[in-house]
Amino acid sequence: MKNEDTLTTEVELQTRHIPSIGFLGVAVGCMAVSAILMISGRKTWANFIGQWAPSILIMGTYNKIAKTFSPPYSEQQRIQHGGHASMLKSQPGELGHQVAPHSVS
Secondary structure, three states: OOOOOHHHHHHHHHHHOOOOOHHHHHHHHHHHHHHHHHHHOHHHHHHHHHHHHHHHHHHHHHHHHHHOOOOOOOOOHHOOOOOOOOOHHHOOOHHOOOOOOOOOO
């Protein structure tokens, strides 16, 4: 990752392997445990556990953003995962060139 220190880069490389549904599952699990604790009369613990869900969902959102905007390791990986070749590696005259859509008459 560009412009990041080594610790941040290492954490993002490791958390990249966690699927997004994992964060959602843990958050829903926290809500379920919180509901069970509330029903059983342990309101303090229910509130404590219930407050974890938003934090876990925020961590999942950050993880998703980091995965989405982190560059692939190579141009071959970028193309394999549905991206286009890098604009920086295109022909000099093609940089920033876009085709305007045609109007229908």
